[in-house]
Amino acid sequence: xxxxxxxxxxxxxxxxxxxxxxxxxxxxxxxxxxxxxxxxxxxxxxxxxxxxxxxxxxxxxxxxxxxxxxxxxxxxxxxxxxxxxxxxxxxxxxxxxxxxxxxxxxxxxxxxxxxxxxxxxxxxxxxxxxxxxxxxxxxxxxxxxxxxxxxxxxxxxxxxxxxxxxxxxxxxxxxxxxxxxxxxxxxxxxxxxxxxxxxxxxxxxxxxxxxxxxxxxxxxxxxxxxxxxxxxxxxxxxxxxxxxxxxxxxxxxxxxxxxxxx
Amino acid sequence: xxxxxxxxxxxxxxxxxxxxxxxxxxxxxxxxxxxxxxxxxxxxxxxxxxxxxxxxxxxxxxxxxxxxxxxxxxxxxxxxxxxxxxxxxxxxxxxxxxxxxxxxxxxxxxxxxxxxxxxxxxxxxxxxxxxxxxxxxxxxxxxxxxxxxxxxxxxxxxxxxxxxxxxxxxxxxxxxxxxxxxxxxxxxxxxxxxxxxxxxxxxxxxxxxxxxxxxxxxxxxxxxxxxxxxxxxxxxxxxxxxxxxxxxxxxxxxxxxxxxxxxxxxxxxxxxxxxxxxxxxxxxxxxxxxxxxxxxxxxxxxxxxxxxxxxxxxxxxxxxxxxxxxxxxxxxxxxxxxxxxxxxxxxxxxxxxxxxxxxxxxxxxxxxxxxxxxxxxxxxxxxxxxxxxxxxxxxxxxxxxxxxxxxxxxxxxxxxxxxxxxxxxxxxxxxxxxxxxxxxxxxxxxxxxxxxxxxxxxxxxxxxxxxxxxxxxxxxxxxxxxxxxxxxxxxxx
Numbered sequence: 001x002x003x004x005x006x007x008x009x010x011x012x013x014x015x016x017x018x019x020x021x022x023x024x025x026x027x028x029x030x031x032x033x034x035x036x037x038x039x040x041x042x043x044x045x046x047x048x049x050x051x052x053x054x055x056x057x058x059x060x061x062x063x064x065x066x067x068x069x070x071x072x073x074x075x076x077x078x079x080x081x082x083x084x085x086x087x088x089x090x091x092x093x094x095x096x097x098x099x100x101x102x103x104x105x106x107x108x109x110x111x112x113x114x115x116x117x118x119x120x121x122x123x124x125x126x127x128x129x130x131x132x133x134x135x136x137x138x139x140x141x142x143x144x145x146x147x148x149x150x151x152x153x154x155x156x157x158x159x160x161x162x163x164x165x166x167x168x169x170x171x172x173x174x175x176x177x178x179x180x181x182x183x184x185x186x187x188x189x190x191x192x193x194x195x196x197x198x199x200x201x202x203x204x205x206x207x208x209x210x211x212x213x214x215x216x217x218x219x220x221x222x223x224x225x226x227x228x229x230x231x232x233x234x235x236x237x238x239x240x241x242x243x244x245x246x247x248x249x250x251x252x253x254x255x256x257x258x259x260x261x262x
Numbered sequence: 263x264x265x266x267x268x269x270x271x272x273x274x275x276x277x278x279x280x281x282x283x284x285x286x287x288x289x290x291x292x293x294x295x296x297x298x299x300x301x302x303x304x305x306x307x308x309x310x311x312x313x314x315x316x317x318x319x320x321x322x323x324x325x326x327x328x329x330x331x332x333x334x335x336x337x338x339x340x341x342x343x344x345x346x347x348x349x350x351x352x353x354x355x356x357x358x359x360x361x362x363x364x365x366x367x368x369x370x371x372x373x374x375x376x377x378x379x380x381x382x383x384x385x386x387x388x389x390x391x392x393x394x395x396x397x398x399x400x401x402x403x404x405x406x407x408x409x410x411x412x413x414x415x416x417x418x419x420x421x422x423x424x425x426x427x428x429x430x431x432x433x434x435x436x437x438x439x440x441x442x443x444x445x446x447x448x449x450x451x452x453x454x455x456x457x458x459x460x461x462x463x464x465x466x467x468x469x470x471x472x473x474x475x476x477x478x479x480x481x482x483x484x485x486x487x488x489x490x491x492x493x494x495x496x497x498x499x500x501x502x503x504x505x506x507x508x509x510x511x512x513x514x515x516x517x518x519x520x521x522x523x524x525x526x527x528x529x530x531x532x533x534x535x536x537x538x539x540x541x542x543x544x545x546x547x548x549x550x551x552x553x554x555x556x557x558x559x560x561x562x563x564x565x566x567x568x569x570x571x572x573x574x575x576x577x578x579x580x581x582x583x584x585x586x587x588x589x590x591x592x593x594x595x596x597x598x599x600x601x602x603x604x605x606x607x608x609x610x611x612x613x614x615x616x617x618x619x620x621x622x623x624x625x626x627x628x629x630x631x632x633x634x635x636x637x638x639x640x641x642x643x644x645x646x647x648x649x650x651x652x653x654x655x656x657x658x659x660x661x662x663x664x665x666x667x668x669x670x671x672x673x674x675x676x677x678x679x680x681x682x683x684x685x686x687x688x689x690x691x692x693x694x695x696x697x698x699x700x701x702x703x704x705x706x707x708x709x710x711x712x713x714x715x716x717x718x719x720x721x722x723x724x725x726x727x728x729x730x731x732x733x734x735x736x737x738x739x740x741x742x743x744x745x746x747x748x749x750x751x752x753x754x755x
């Protein structure tokens with residue numbers, strides 16, 4: 001039985017803001033960690049929205065709460081206080097089984113270290129989320145091959161991750177993340193382990209997915225090239241949002257980059 | 263543009279079919295074959311241990327039953343000879359009354375000889391039957407135990423011994439100290455029975471008198487030959503005399519006895535031949551062995567080939583001895599003797615297996631229990647290590663949509679499959695081992711009397727136990743795996 005959760009509490013939660021549809025919204029997001037008698041606050045009240053179909057970069061120094069924030073909006077962790085809404089659904093209200101559904105069907109994940117299943121071929125890796133979604137084997141393989149074609153690796157469908165370079169593995173990971181046609185693509189430092197050229201290819205792919213398939217792409221990154229690609233960038237410092245800038249607002253000069261990084 | 267407006271609808275993540283989960287689990291094992299083999303080996307060893315005990319006891323029981331049937335054949339002649347030829351003690355009569363079936367002709371014979379009335383017979387038979395377990399109990403004690411309990415007296419004197427008050431008290435004390443020696447009844451009953459037995463002294467005498475009269479008539483009629491010789495040549499007249507004097511029933515199978523008696527007779531004449539001093543000397547020279555070492559076994563080995571047979575015949579001719587047994591007959595009786603010894607030995611050797619289907623002693627059960635515990639602990643440990651190694655993989659899978667219960671089922675399934683394979687291998691190993699040991703112990707022919715049905719069922723039981731062990735052991739690690747947070751996958755290496 002489908003449980004459609006449409007909890008619209010508090011008048012401040014709306015589906016649009018500034019006329020654009022919102023896909024992720026956080027409300028006074030706070031995350032605290034208890035270590036013995038000491039309580040550390042990783043996030044100190046983050047309020048922000050992410051619009052449907054945009055490409056946004058989340059930047060910030062290590063320890064700033066960037067990873068924690070990322071986990072929140074990706075359905076991988078739950079807040080101590082405050083709320084996270086993924087398309088009006090309060091993530092904290094979801095049961096474990098519903099969360100699994102969310103991760104399977106609505107969100108695609110791309111990791112810095114690719115996180116492919118070592119013992120499976122590229123095709124099997126790509127079709128893994130489809131298996132969990134209950135897709136028949138034939139359909140899954142068909143779609144899998146299509147996706148591999150999309151990322152340009154159709155001829156390497158039978159190779160294991162060990163037989164592929166870093167860039168190729170990341171592309172397989174991207175194909176995998178698109179397996180169930182998710183609405184959101186969550187990328188954790190996708191280019192960090194790659195050289196400039198392959199990194200470039202990966203970024204182009206992300207842009208392509210964003211433009212052609214209207215997937216919302218959310219990247220946590222240190223890569224400068226993101227600045228040129230993303231619609232918006234947000235910086236997090238000390239558990240709070242430092243600033244959010246659109247692409248046009250960021251000044252990029254030859255040889256230097258404005259805006260604080262690391 | 264339509265996609266922009268599409269709302270996210272949250273539902274429950276579907277539960278994958280068992281077939282799919284099984285597929286995933288099998289993949290999991292296939293990719294991690296070596297680690298799986300460790301678990302398989304642990305299960306195999308534990309199951310093999312238990313299965314070996316089981317198979318051994320099943321095979322032992324089958325061998326016992328078979329040799330028991332065979333030995334009856336040999337025992338009939340001996341028993342008959344004892345019944346008519348040798349002296350019977352009071353206690354032997356008593357035990358026959360206690361152990362023979364009701365329509366046994368020997369009971370009739372005893373009644374006739376002792377001129378016993380129905381009531382007395384009933385009373386005595388009842389007492390004898392209640393006494394028989396005590397006889398068996400004492401008889402089966404080891405010589406050491408016999409000495410400990412009653413000064414090592416022979417079984418025949420047991421009741422006499424117990425009828426004495428002092429002895430009874432001592433015995434009681436020792437029984438209490440060594441408690442639990444499968445004593446078949448109450449101590450008081452034993453004493454009561456012993457006193458009853460002793461009190462029937464004149465009854466035994468009457469029976470003995472009647473019997474000895476009959477024996478005398480028989481002997482006088484047939485010139486005081488050895489009874490063994492009578493049996494080897496039962497004419498019709500002899501048979502009817504046996505029946506008349508109550509030494510036989512019309513239904514007694516004299517043919518079988520005759521067959522055995524002939525063999526015994528021939529063996530005796532062969533033995534006598536071998537004992538003749540000068541022949542013995544010459545034969546020993548020919549066989550190149552020492553005079554003292556010549557026995558039926560050595561002779562049987564010597565007589566094995568045709569050349570020696572010819573030499574033997576030659577020697578007999580040289581010494582002018584009157585021995586006209588054909589070589590075929592000689593071989594036949596020698597073989598039969600060997601077989602008889604072997605069968606009786608086997609019956610005795612496997613006696614312990616005859617009680618109960620499994621006959622496991624406490625210490626064996628304890629060992630098996632310990633091995634199971636060790637097995638479970640080992641598997642749990644191996645699986646936990648595996649889970650820890652695979653944490654990244656598990657977390658990734660959760661990010662892709664695997665539910666907690668799927669992860670848990672996956673691990674339990676993996677473990678069950680390993681359990682089945684391990685159980686099967688262990689059972690197979692144990693079967694091969696126990697059959698080989700049995701063949702060594704009882705000879706290659708044991709293969710024909712193996713209880714294949716029972717062994718098959720045991721194999722299935724062993725496999726089931728393998729699965730249960732593995733499944734139990736995997737519950738905790740699987741639970742740990744299922745509780746892993748997908749956040750772990752986000753951790754940097």
